[in-house]
Amino acid sequence: MEAKPKKRKMETLGRGAVAMKTEDGVFLSWRLNAYEYEQDINFIVLRNGERISDIITNSTNYLDKDGTADDVYTIKAVKGNKAEKHGAQIKVTNAEYLSIPLDKPANFVDPDGNSYPYTANDASVADLDGDGEYEIILRWDANGKDNSHKGITGECLLDAYKLDGTKLWRINLGKNIRSGSHYTQFMVYDFNNDGKAELVCKTADGTIDGKGNVIGDKDADYRNKDGFILEGPEYLTLFNGETGEIMDTVDYDPPRGNIREWGDSWGNRVDRFLACVAYLDGENPSVVMCRGYYDHGCPTVLVAYDVIDNRLVKRWKFLANKDQNIEYTNQGNHNLGVGDIDGDGLDEIVYGAMAVDHDGMGIYSTGLEHGDCMNLGNFTPNTPNLDFFQIHEHEGAEYGFEVRDPATGEIKWGKYTGRDTTRGLCAKVDPRYTGNQCWVMDDGIYTMEGELINEQGPTSIDFAIWWDGDLIRELLDHEFNDETQKGHPKIYKWDYENNKLVTILDPKGTLSNNWKKGTPCIQADILGDWREEAVWRNEDDTELRIYTTTELTDHKFYTFMHDSVYRLSVAFQNTAYNQCTQTSFYIGPEMDEKLPVPMNEYVQGTNFPDFTEDIDE
Incomplete structure (x- = not known):
């Protein structure tokens, strides 16, 4: 008897409509969900309550040549000759972009009195409050450093904003987390399948959550004169995405241990971190935290966690060093990829020149060693591979x-x-x-x-x-x-x-x-x-x-965010040397115009509208 195909837990999304004023009028665009894709769902557009379009069957966008910046639009889904009653209402943005005002932190002043401004750096998106639309989670750095450079950095901050600029919270990772692209990989995803995303990242003594709660010793300062942090406890924390509050904290695995074992004595190699989200069981998202990828015989470690009852529960640990799996050392990149590479319905992790299976076992190492970038996706037509x-x-x-x-x-x-x-x-x-x-x-x-x-x-x-x-x-x-x-x-x-x-x-x-x-x-x-x-x-x-x-x-395609290869590539885009998004299906002029529909289970249901309003074709 064949195993029943697994369904991946995926976020339920709203229409995500935008209306942008252009030289040609008002351009409107909206989201088609994957579960609507094969249901013959079409759309109509209303301006100020009056219908202005025919039934739109071949796209999810529309240009209103007579539109003005003062108009209000409604996008209604249509099935047959029936439309939904309310639809999605959207005001016009009279600019080339949508603006999200930020609460910029005060400058960081180092011990020598030098002042450094904070810069808005890497970001992630997720539905933090369960309303079906995305929020932005932003990392702030001040005097951020590459691991190869000395210097004391400002405290790394994480902010959450709604798209209208409403700030939900700020997490201060504290002075014992160095600022820089290799240090803080923050994974934001709905790990407990409650319809609201959580955040997972490395923390330390002095980390302050979105409610003001402090992890460990609030006065501890483990920075050395060069700005590196080579001692003190290391933690992994699960935060509530809606409030920024701590949900669970565990010891970070692997610990730094003997610094020299990672490849140097001063803090470059030991703090090379990566992270990702993966459907290791084919149904539920896990978070995978990684440390090390340089130097033959030096450690490369991946540790997977599930969120069970709002607690971080270790799933497995992959370890390569001079004593075991040595062929997997010095193979990692500054980035990684996640997808079902072998067709078993479960995700694997391509870690540069090597790959790790869904169960934490090594699959292969090419021996070609470290690199700065990589792309995992479907790059050839007419194949699911x-x-x-x-x-x-x-x-x-x-x-x-x-x-x-x-x-x-x-x-x-x-x-x-x-x-x-x-490159x-x-x-x-x-x-x-x-x-x-x-x-x-x-x-x-x-x-x-x-x-x-x-x-x-x-x-x-x-x-x-x-x-x-x-x-x-x-x-x-x-x-x-x-x-x-x-x-x-x-x-x-x-x-x-x-x-x-x-x-x-x-x-x-x-x-x-x-x-x-x-x-x-x-x-x-x-x-x-x-x-x-x-x-x-x-x-x-x-x-x-x-x-x-x-x-x-x-x-006319469904949102790529309902394709798990794409959605996961968004989740770990902020990891180290950022890489662009990819999909599990091929996109190109020679493609079959119909996309494969993903096997997803939507955590807040499919949110189909009630088609109760008669309309003319």
């Missing part, structure tokens, strides 16, 4: 970049570079070739089969984003100003015929994050139809700006 692309840092690596089967580790093709291959990306940018294309810094652009398309690929090698109305991905990046040492965001279209980038969005007055990596606070399908929003900070860190496309499309 996931694909994988990775670059490698070691100049002696057999492949500086490679495409492999993520389930087995089999290298499909790759290229020796003889150098630190610093790489896999995305659909050229419709002339089947499947995605991949390219790296200072090299060509290739097909998924390894065919060289051009000796010079796009110079944008950061994020890929679904932005305009076609099925080709655009490129989200930045221009770095060497004088100011700041990055200015851009979205480009790759002109594959002329082999050049074309700017299609230049968001004035905004800044990118993480120095020359130039990443947004977050990129995800937060609002509107299936296409993605980009969130950047403004120039003085007093505001987040959500940019959403205003281009029409006739492709």
Whole structure:
């Protein structure tokens, strides 16, 4: 007897409607849920209570050429010749972006009297209060440091905001958590399946939750003269997402132990953290906290937790070091990927050049060692299997970049570079070739089969984003100003015929994050139809700006947030060297236009409207 397919617990979402004033009128866009996708759900648009559209069957967007900034719109779902009674009401945003005002912290002043401003850095999104719409969780850094650099940093802060700017809470991780992209990986997800997301991250003595409660010794200060924290207790804490209050705290596993065992004596290697969310049992989300990925024989550790009765309960621990699983050491990236790579309905973790099974057992190690970026998703049409692309840092690596089967580790093709291959990306940018294309810094652009398309690929090698109305991905990046040492965001279209980038969005007055990596606070399908929003900070860190496309499309897909590969890639996007989102299904001009419907169980039900209102076609 075959096992019954498992259903993944997934958030129930509202319509997520937006109305943006443009030169052409008012552009409207709204969300189609995955459970509506095969139910022949269509839509109508009302302006100020009066219907203005025919039944919209082929998209979830609309341009009202006569719309003004003062109008109020209603999006109503339709089934047959019946519409829902109330629908989703939305006011017009008379700007290029949606503004979220921030409560910017006061400057951090170090022991020598130097003052450093806080910057709005990485973010996550989740439904914290169960209303079916997303909130933004934001990390603040002041004088944030890479692990390889000395210096005392400001206290790392986590804020939660509703999209209208209402601040829900602030968590202060305290002076014993260093600020920087490698230190605080915060996973925000509905771990207890109650319809409201929780937050999990590393904490320490002096961490203050959203209600003012303090973990451990509030006066403890374990920082050394160089700003590193090499002693003192380490914790993992589960916070209530709606209030920021502590729900549970456990000892952090693995502890730092003997610092030298991680690869140095001063604090670089020991504090290399990653994290992710994964459906390890195929039904419920688990959080996986990771430590270490450098140096042969030095520890690489992944520890999975479930949230049971609002407590963190350890599920398994994977350990590689000089005494066991040594082939898995020095294989991790500054990022990771999660998906069902072997088709068993359970998630695995691709940890750079190695993979760990849903049960915490190693699957394989390629031995190609550490790299700075990787992409896990479906990059080839007409197959349910996931694909994988990775670059490698070691100049002696057999492949500086490679495409492999993520389930087995089999290298499909790759290229020796003889150098630190610093950037790489896999995305659909050229419709002339089947499947995605991949390219790296200072090299060509290739097909998924390894065919060289051009000796010079796009110079944008950061994020890929679904932005305009076609099925080709655009490129989200930045221009770095060497004088100011700041990055200015851009979205480009790759002109594959002329082999050049074309700017299609230049968001004035905004800044990118993480120095020359130039990443947004977050990129995800937060609002509107299936296409993605980009969130950047403004120039003085007093505001987040959500940019959403205003281009029409006739492709009607459900929200990508109901695809677990995509949803999880959003959840761990803030991990270390941020990577862009991916899906479990292929998106491109040669795709089957119908997406596979995910096997999900929606924790607050399917929220189908009552179709009671007669309408004309």
